[in-house]
Amino acid sequence: MVALLAVFACERPRAEAASGGPKRIVSLAPSVTETLFALGAGDRVVGVTRFCDHPPEVAARRKVGGLTDVDVEIVLSLKPDLVVGVQSATAAPLQRTLQSAGIRFEFVDVETLSDVAGSFQRLGTLVEAPEEARALAEALASRQISGAPDAPKVLLLFGRDPWIGAGPGTFADEMIRSAGGRNALGALDTQYPTLDAERLSTVEPDLVIDTSFGDAPAEVPGGAPVVRLDPALIRPGPRLVQAMDVFRQSIAEVAAK
Amino acid sequence: MTRHPLTAARFGAVVAAALLVAVIASLSGLAWGSSGWGGVELVSALFGGALDEGQRVILMEARLPRVLFGLLVGAALSVAGAVFQAILRNPLADPYILGVSGGAALGGTLVMAFGATATLLGGLSVAGASFAGALGAVALILLVGTWAPGGRAGTYVLLLTGVVFNAFAGSVITFIRTILAPQKAHELLFYLVGSLSVEATPGATTALVAVAVVVSIGGAMWYARDLNVLSLGDEEAAALGVDVDRTRRNVVVFASLGVAVAVAYTGLVGFVGLVVPHGVRLLLGPDHRLLLPVSALGGGAFLVLADLVARASFGVFSTALPVGVLTAFVGAPIFVLFLRFSLRETQDF
Numbered sequence: 001m002v003a004l005l006a007v008f009a010c011e012r013p014r015a016e017a018a019s020g021g022p023k024r025i026v027s028l029a030p031s032v033t034e035t036l037f038a039l040g041a042g043d044r045v046v047g048v049t050r051f052c053d054h055p056p057e058v059a060a061r062r063k064v065g066g067l068t069d070v071d072v073e074i075v076l077s078l079k080p081d082l083v084v085g086v087q088s089a090t091a092a093p094l095q096r097t098l099q100s101a102g103i104r105f106e107f108v109d110v111e112t113l114s115d116v117a118g119s120f121q122r123l124g125t126l127v128e129a130p131e132e133a134r135a136l137a138e139a140l141a142s143r144q145i146s147g148a149p150d151a152p153k154v155l156l157l158f159g160r161d162p163w164i165g166a167g168p169g170t171f172a173d174e175m176i177r178s179a180g181g182r183n184a185l186g187a188l189d190t191q192y193p194t195l196d197a198e199r200l201s202t203v204e205p206d207l208v209i210d211t212s213f214g215d216a217p218a219e220v221p222g223g224a225p226v227v228r229l230d231p232a233l234i235r236p237g238p239r240l241v242q243a244m245d246v247f248r249q250s251i252a253e254v255a256a257k
Numbered sequence: 258m259t260r261h262p263l264t265a266a267r268f269g270a271v272v273a274a275a276l277l278v279a280v281i282a283s284l285s286g287l288a289w290g291s292s293g294w295g296g297v298e299l300v301s302a303l304f305g306g307a308l309d310e311g312q313r314v315i316l317m318e319a320r321l322p323r324v325l326f327g328l329l330v331g332a333a334l335s336v337a338g339a340v341f342q343a344i345l346r347n348p349l350a351d352p353y354i355l356g357v358s359g360g361a362a363l364g365g366t367l368v369m370a371f372g373a374t375a376t377l378l379g380g381l382s383v384a385g386a387s388f389a390g391a392l393g394a395v396a397l398i399l400l401v402g403t404w405a406p407g408g409r410a411g412t413y414v415l416l417l418t419g420v421v422f423n424a425f426a427g428s429v430i431t432f433i434r435t436i437l438a439p440q441k442a443h444e445l446l447f448y449l450v451g452s453l454s455v456e457a458t459p460g461a462t463t464a465l466v467a468v469a470v471v472v473s474i475g476g477a478m479w480y481a482r483d484l485n486v487l488s489l490g491d492e493e494a495a496a497l498g499v500d501v502d503r504t505r506r507n508v509v510v511f512a513s514l515g516v517a518v519a520v521a522y523t524g525l526v527g528f529v530g531l532v533v534p535h536g537v538r539l540l541l542g543p544d545h546r547l548l549l550p551v552s553a554l555g556g557g558a559f560l561v562l563a564d565l566v567a568r569a570s571f572g573v574f575s576t577a578l579p580v581g582v583l584t585a586f587v588g589a590p591i592f593v594l595f596l597r598f599s600l601r602e603t604q605d606f
Contacts, residue, residue: 050575063575068447071577072456073319077292079311090444093457101314192438
C-alpha cells in the first residue's frame with residue numbers, strides 16, 4: 001500500500017507538445033465530432049463518444065465512453081495529441097488527468113449561438129483549417145434574423161411524458177428568437193420547465209417544434225401546427241444551420257397566415 | 258464451526274494470507290483494464306523498470322488511482338459494515354445505515370445543484386460537501402440516540418433514525434432532481450451511483466483519504482475486544498466492565514469517518530460492507546480482533562476485483578459500468594449463499 005502510494009506521488013515528465021497540427025484527435029461530444037468532420041479533419045479523429053452518430057463514418061471510430069462517463073484509460077490508450085470536448089461541470093477531472101499525462105486538450109464553450117460560431121473558429125485553428133471554420137461560422141451567422149414584437153409564439157419541446165419545454169436562457173430559446181419567433185415559454189423563470197397538461201393548454205403557441213424522441217409527432221393541445229425536428233440537429237454543431245432553416249421557414253409560414 | 262483460540266501465530270498466518278489476496282487483487286487491477294492492454298508483462302515491466310511512456314501513463318493515470326481507491330474504500334466499507342453489524346446487533350446493518358448514505362448524497366447533491374462554485378472547484382467541493390453531509394448525519398443520529406435510555410433501546414433508536422433519515426434525504430434529492438435541468442439531473446444520477454472514476458484525484462488527496470481510512474480502521478480495531486463483548490448484549494457488556502454508550506459512540510465515529518471519506522469520492526458502493534464481513538465471519542468466526550483486519554484486506558481485494566470487471570466490461574457496453582452496479586449484482590447472490598451456509602451450520606437459528 002505504502003509503496004503504491006509512493007509510486008503514485010512520483011513526479012512524471014511531460015510529453016512533448018505536438019507540432020504541425022494534431023494527428024490523433026479524440027472528440028468527447030457529438031457536436032464537436034460533427035464540427036471536426038465538417039472542417040475536413042474527420043480522418044484524424046481516432047476516438048468519439050458512443051453518442052456520436054454523424055457523419056456515418058464515425059461508426060468505425062473507437063468509442064471512448066459517453067458524455068459524463070468518459071473512460072480515461074481508453075482515451076490514453078489511443079495516444080491522442082489533441083482531446084476536444086465541450087465545457088461542462090464534469091469536464092474538470094478529465095482535464096486534470098490530461099494535463100498530467102501531457103496531452104493537449106480544448107474544451108469549447110457552446111452556451112450561445114455566438115459561442116458555437118466561436119467554437120468553429122477555435123477548432124478550425126487547432127486543426128489548421130481556418131478557411132473551413134470561417135465558412136461554417138458565416139453560414140450560421142447568415143441564418144440569424146431578429147423577430148418583430150408580434151412574431152409567432154413558438155413552443156419548443158424537448159420531451160413528452162412529461163412535457164418538457166425550452167424556457168428562457170436555453171440554447172433553443174436563442175434559436176427561436178434568432179429565427180424570427182418569440183419563445184412561448186420565454187416569460188417563465190425555469191430553463192427546462194416540466195409542464196402538465198393543464199399548464200400546456202394555457203401556453204397557446206402559434207407553432208410547436210417537437211424535438212422529443214418518438215416516432216409520431218407529439219399531440220399538443222390547442223391545434224397549433226407541429227413541426228418535427230431531429231433532436232440531433234439542435235446539437236451545437238454545424239448542422240445548426242439546417243435546424244435554423246427549419247425554424248425560419250416554419251416561423252415564416254405561420255407568420256404569413 | 259470449530260472455534261480456535263486466537264494465538265499470535267494464527268493471527269499472523271491469517272492476516273498474511275489476507276494480505277497476499279489483496280496484493281494479488283491489486284496486481285491484477287494494475288495488469289488489466291478497459292483498453293484490454295497490458296497483462297502480466299505489464300506488471301513485470303513495472304517492476305523491471307522497463308515501461309515506455311504510453312504504458313506508464315495508462316498505469317499511473319488510469320489504473321493505479323482506481324486500484325488505490327478500491328483498496329481504501331473496500332477496506333473502509335467492510336470494516337464499517339462489520340462494526341455496525343456488531344454494535345447494532347443486526348446482520349443487515351451496512352456502512353450506510355446510520356444516515357451516512359443520505360447525508361453524503363444530500364450534501365453532494367446540494368453543491369452540484371446549487372453551488373455556483375462547484376464548477377470552479379471541480380470534484381473537491383462536491384466531495385467536501387458529501388463528507389460533511391455524511392458526518393453531519395451521523396452526528397444528528399447519535400444526538401437523537403442520546404434521548405434513549407441506555408440498554409437495548411439505544412441500538413433501536415440509532416437504527417430507526419438512521420433509516421428514516423436516509424429516506425428523508427432520498428425524498429429531498431428526488432425533489433432537487435425534479436427541478437433541475439435534464440443535463441444536470443443526469444450528472445447527478447451518475448454521481449449518486451457508486452463508481453471508482455477517481456483517476457484525476459491528486460496524489461495528496463489520495464494520501465489524505467488513506468490517512469482517514471487508516472485512522473478509521475485503527476480506531477475500530479482498538480475497540481475489537483469491546484466489540485466482542487458488546488455483541489453479547491448491552492447488559493452483559495456493562496457487567497463485564499465495558500462502558501457501553503461510550504464505546505458505541507466512539508466506534509460509530511471511527512467507522513463513519515472512513516465511510517464518509519469513501520462515499521465523498523466514490524459515491525454509494527453497495528453490498529461490500531455486507532458481503533465481506535459476513536463472508537469473513539463464516540470463514541474465521543466472529544472474533545473482531547481477526548474479523549476487522551481480514552475484512553479490511555478482503556474488502557479492498559473484493560472492490561479492486563469488482564472494479565476490474567467493471568472496467569473490462571467497457572468492450573461490451575462502450576462504457577465502464579459503475580462499480581456499485583457490479584458489487585450489488587454479485588453481492589446480492591453471494592449474500593444469499595452465505596445465508597444458506599450459516600443456516601446449515603446453526604440449526605438452532
